[in-house]
Each structure stands twice: as structure tokens, then as C-alpha cells.
Amino acid sequence: MSDTALEVQDLTRTYGSGDNTVAALAGIDLAFRRGTFTAVMGPSGSGKSTFLSCAAGLDRPTRGRVLVGGTDVTDWDEERRTRLRRERIGFVFQGFHLLPYLSAVENVGLPSRLAGKRVDRERVRQLLDRVGLADRAHHLPGSLSGGQQQRVAIARALLTAPDVLLADEPTGALDSATARQVLGVLRGSVADLGQTVVMVTHDPVAASYADEVVFLVDGRVAGRMAHPTADAVAGQMAHLDELVSA
Amino acid sequence: MSAAMSGLALRSLRHRPRAAVATFLAVLLGTLLIGSFATLAESSGSASGADADTLVILGAVVGGWGSVIVLFSVASTVGITTTQRATEIGLLRTIGATPRQARRLIARETGAIAVAAAVLGALLAAVGGRALFELIRSGGLVSERTEHDAGPVSVAGAALLVLLVSAVAAGVAARRATRGPAAVVARESAGEQGRMRWWRVAIALLLIGYGLAMAVLTITVTAHDTDPYAAMSTSGSSSILVGVGLAVLAPVLLRWGAGPVRLLAGTSATAHLASYNTLRRAHLLAGVLAPVVVLTSAAVGTLMLVDIDQRTLPGGTADSDTINLLNNVVVGMVSLFAAIMVVNAFVATIAHRREELHRLRLLGATPHQVRGSVVAEAGVVAVVGVVLGTLAALTTVVPFAVARHEGVVPDGGLWLAPAVVAGVVALTVGSARGAVRGAVR
Numbered sequence: 001m002s003d004t005a006l007e008v009q010d011l012t013r014t015y016g017s018g019d020n021t022v023a024a025l026a027g028i029d030l031a032f033r034r035g036t037f038t039a040v041m042g043p044s045g046s047g048k049s050t051f052l053s054c055a056a057g058l059d060r061p062t063r064g065r066v067l068v069g070g071t072d073v074t075d076w077d078e079e080r081r082t083r084l085r086r087e088r089i090g091f092v093f094q095g096f097h098l099l100p101y102l103s104a105v106e107n108v109g110l111p112s113r114l115a116g117k118r119v120d121r122e123r124v125r126q127l128l129d130r131v132g133l134a135d136r137a138h139h140l141p142g143s144l145s146g147g148q149q150q151r152v153a154i155a156r157a158l159l160t161a162p163d164v165l166l167a168d169e170p171t172g173a174l175d176s177a178t179a180r181q182v183l184g185v186l187r188g189s190v191a192d193l194g195q196t197v198v199m200v201t202h203d204p205v206a207a208s209y210a211d212e213v214v215f216l217v218d219g220r221v222a223g224r225m226a227h228p229t230a231d232a233v234a235g236q237m238a239h240l241d242e243l244v245s246a
Numbered sequence: 247m248s249a250a251m252s253g254l255a256l257r258s259l260r261h262r263p264r265a266a267v268a269t270f271l272a273v274l275l276g277t278l279l280i281g282s283f284a285t286l287a288e289s290s291g292s293a294s295g296a297d298a299d300t301l302v303i304l305g306a307v308v309g310g311w312g313s314v315i316v317l318f319s320v321a322s323t324v325g326i327t328t329t330q331r332a333t334e335i336g337l338l339r340t341i342g343a344t345p346r347q348a349r350r351l352i353a354r355e356t357g358a359i360a361v362a363a364a365v366l367g368a369l370l371a372a373v374g375g376r377a378l379f380e381l382i383r384s385g386g387l388v389s390e391r392t393e394h395d396a397g398p399v400s401v402a403g404a405a406l407l408v409l410l411v412s413a414v415a416a417g418v419a420a421r422r423a424t425r426g427p428a429a430v431v432a433r434e435s436a437g438e439q440g441r442m443r444w445w446r447v448a449i450a451l452l453l454i455g456y457g458l459a460m461a462v463l464t465i466t467v468t469a470h471d472t473d474p475y476a477a478m479s480t481s482g483s484s485s486i487l488v489g490v491g492l493a494v495l496a497p498v499l500l501r502w503g504a505g506p507v508r509l510l511a512g513t514s515a516t517a518h519l520a521s522y523n524t525l526r527r528a529h530l531l532a533g534v535l536a537p538v539v540v541l542t543s544a545a546v547g548t549l550m551l552v553d554i555d556q557r558t559l560p561g562g563t564a565d566s567d568t569i570n571l572l573n574n575v576v577v578g579m580v581s582l583f584a585a586i587m588v589v590n591a592f593v594a595t596i597a598h599r600r601e602e603l604h605r606l607r608l609l610g611a612t613p614h615q616v617r618g619s620v621v622a623e624a625g626v627v628a629v630v631g632v633v634l635g636t637l638a639a640l641t642t643v644v645p646f647a648v649a650r651h652e653g654v655v656p657d658g659g660l661w662l663a664p665a666v667v668a669g670v671v672a673l674t675v676g677s678a679r680g681a682v683r684g685a686v687r
Contacts, residue, residue, distance in 0.1 A: 056608075079612065099606070100526075100527070101527045106522065110609060116514070
């Protein structure tokens, strides 16, 4: 098993053609070690979302490679990418993305269902317990609060013990108290389960839960920060232009 | 203010042509059918005796049924498209639109489509009415002496009737959409289960009760009448009445019906998703179930009715040609509208769920699984629908078979029911397949 959960090499994604070419990603190299929590930050248009889409196999890079758990998945066809997402990547979205007609326990078990496997009820129960929702197992998303829905989504993303859990602004739709709970759950999955988490965010407080912050500007890696604090991250975000010129 | 709402309505229409097409088709075809037959009724003025009676009956029966069907289908299409815009209507209301303005927006939109469709339908009906008259005269239903004699009065009247019916349907849908406080966040949840309003249950029970009463009346009273068509006049409409009554209860019936069907569905991911969706979001799929029930009940009931009639009265009477033509027109009309509604309802619900289906893809469902779950839902709806529809059809078939001395089970034509059922299932599953193909790649 590779020590690197996710790696991108010279990852480039351009949109349009000719004079209208826009580079969302202009060749980034990043490696995420197993059992680490990394926040990817940057202003709007810095390529954060494109990075996540390419890493998850939702979008094809124009150039460069994507390696998940040491396997090069760049040239996989749609069928294999689908299986990749199902088995080796966990997703947490800003908008929760639960299936409205499935209860919490059914939503968490869904990835196994889709893979045609038996749902491990005991594991589903443990995961719901871990995110603090054991008593809400049979509620539908509509009767859960935003923070509760997001914790169900995290439990779902953890079900397959994926190589990497990708989180796209997971606290973007939550108030600060609820956001802290959700970040605590993500942090806990790294500390207790050795899960690898890559989280895109623009919130310095959220980023401070990570082991390391990677700053993207104009589709390039503009800097990194280990052991971030919210103040340090906020200060850095205010002076990203200096990082670029440096 | 009112002009502003009209402007907004027109822009909003241009933004969603698909939703407009279904309403447009329902109104157009409704006006065409009712208008064509209305010209017959108008022509009766210059006809004499038996010819005049035949023409009036043709016009009145088809016009009456046509209005019911148009009301039902316009209400259902406008209802579906309005429900889907809960978020947008909520937004309008948070930025200061009154419920009244929001209702007016919906009414104006529906109105613009309906007027255009009704005018076109009326023009076509003027031509269609003439053709229909020729057909009837060449078929010998009216004598050669009688001429087609209808001006713009009858087609315009038909157009106005359809417009009135559309306005009522839009009003009901708009009122439902703006009930309660303004809330932008349309929570995409099972909370929108859509509890049945008491009046809806009352209407359903009234229709079903009336249909059953007519069935009982057929066996106990009209079966012994000397006029062989007395039994038909009491039992003929039972299947459609009970079918429409069940259709009004569709959300509840789908929840109940989905249970047993789920047991047969197996445990694959697609079956799992489909069964929970039909169970917990029955209110969305009810828009499809309703026309499936009506289509099945009307087609099975009326076709078997005509079949029994032709078998038991081989020579027929002076009226039998007219009566059978009427029966066939009604069944054709119901089938046509119901088929449009099934297709439309699927397109609308899938468009509404595009985001959710995409979400499944992100979670690692293959396109095949996503499409499969939607088609499986259609399967559940189809099965529940044809079972309910066939039950409703029995309220016509059994009393009429008894009245014509064939016993509870008719002597022939039993293949009609499975043939209709097969057609309806194929239509339901086929339109789901077509609708989801574009949405999930």
C-alpha cells in the first residue's frame, strides 16, 4: 500500500480554446500522505474546485497525472472512474447531498448498495454513533438540521474507508457552532481512523483544524503552512499577492 | 403592478418552454375535440327529427366528457409545473411579492399559453368539425339531407369553455403554491409529503361512491329495462368515475401499493432506491400514477363494454352505431390525454430531480444504476396503476355483463384487459426511460 493517499503531478486544466483559453489549474504538484488533514485555500477562481473535480475523476485534466493510493487513474474510462468514486473516494459537499427519501442509516449504507454489496449494518451503526447521530438513524434528511445532515454525509463518506475523503466547503452552509462540530468529526476521523482528508475551504477557522494548509492562487500552488492557526491563515489570505510575487 | 407581473410571466415562460408544451397540448387537443363535436350540436339547429337528436347527443356527450378530461389534465400539468417552482415563488415572496401577485404570475403564464392554444385549437376545430360531419354522414348516422351548418359560435364556445376550465385549474394550483408563509429554502425533503386536503378526499369518495352506486343500480334496476341501452347508460361511465376518483387519491394509494410491490422488487441498489422513492415521495410520482389509473380504467371498461354490446346485440338498434362511435371517441380521447399526461409527468419529475440524480452519480452510482432506479419506479407506478385501473374497470364490466346475461365474467373479449394493461405498462416504462435518458449520461 502506498504511503501517499492522493497525488497530483503537473495537474493542468484549461477551458476554452485559442485566444479564449483560461487555465483553471496551471500545473500543480501536490501529494497528500495517509492519515493527514489538509486544507486547500484560495480566493474565488484560484482553481480549488477544479482541483477537487480532477482528483475525484469528475473532470479530466488537460495535462498531468492523478494518483489515488499510488494508482494512476488519469486515463481511466467513465466506468472505472465511477467505481473509483464509489470505493476509494469519499465525498462531502457544501450542500450535504443526501438522498431526501432515504433515512440517515439508509443514506450511510448507500455506497455499499451501489457497489452491489451487502450493507454492513454494524459498521453503519458505528459510523452514525461516531458522528453522534445514533439516535437519529431512522430520520429522513428533512427532519435533520443542517449540521446533522452534514454529519450523516461524513458517515456516508467514511463507509468504504476510502483512500481519501474530499470535502468541498463542508461548513459553507453552516453556522459557526455547528461548523465546529462538523470539523471536529472530520478531525476525529483523521486522528482515530487514520483517514486522509482533503478539504477545500475559504474559512480560516475551518482551515485551522487541518495539519497543513495549501494556498492556491491563479491555478498554482502559492504557498503552504504547517500547524495553521485561524489568525495566521487569515493573515496569509490577506497577503496572497505577496506569496505569488515571492 | 399588474403589468409588471404580466411581463414577468412572459419572460418566465420563455425560460421554461418544456413546461409550457404540456399545457399547450392539453388545451389545444381539448379545444379541437370539444370544438369539432360542438359544430355537430350547432348543425342540429338546421337538421330535423332523429338527425337533430343524434347530433345534439354526439356534441353534448363528447363535450361533457371532454371538459372533465381537459380539467383533469390541465390541472395536473399546471399543478406539477407549479409545485416545482416552490423555491422561485418563495423568492418572489421574500422580495416583496404578495401571495396574490405570485398567484397572478402563475395565472398569467397559464393564461398566455391557454389562449394561444385555444385559438389554434378553435381554428383547427372549424376544419375538423366539417371533416367529422362528413364522416358521420357517410357512415349513415345522419341522413344525406342534413348539412353541416355551424359558424364560429360553436368553436368559440368550446374555446371559451376550455379556457374557463384552464383558469380554474391554474387557480387551484396557484392557491396551493402560495399557501402558508413565504420560505425561500424549498426544503427538498420528505416533509413535503403533501397531506391530503379534506376536500380532495371528499371529491374522491364522491366520485367512487357515485360510480359504485351506478354499478349497483345497473344490476338491480336498469338490467331489467326493456331498452337494452338503459344498462349501458348507467354502467358506462362507472369505470371512468371510479378511475378518476382513485386518481385523486393517487399519493395515498401509491404509498400503500408500493409496499407489496417492493417485496417483489429484490434487493439490488436500483430496486432499493426505487422502492424508497415511491414510498416516501409518493406525492411526486402521484402525478404519473393518476393518468395511468384513468387510462387503464377508461380503456378496459369502455372497450369491454362495447365488446359485450356487440356480442349480445348482433343486429344492433337504430342507435347502436352512434353509441359505439361515442364510446370509441370517449375512450380515444381519454387515452390520448392520459398518454400525454404520463409522458409529461415523467419529463417534469425527472427535470425536477436532475440535481438529485447527478448526486447519485457523484456518490458512485453508474449511469445504468441511476436510469435503472427511475425505470424501476416507473415499473412500480405502472403495476399499482394497472391494478387500480382494472379494479375500477370492473365497476363497468361486471354490471353490464350481468345486465346482458353473460354473468359476472363476460363470455368473450377477455384479452382486451391484458392487452390494454400491456400497452399502459409499456407507455409508462417507456416514457420514464425516454425522460431519464436525456437527464443522465
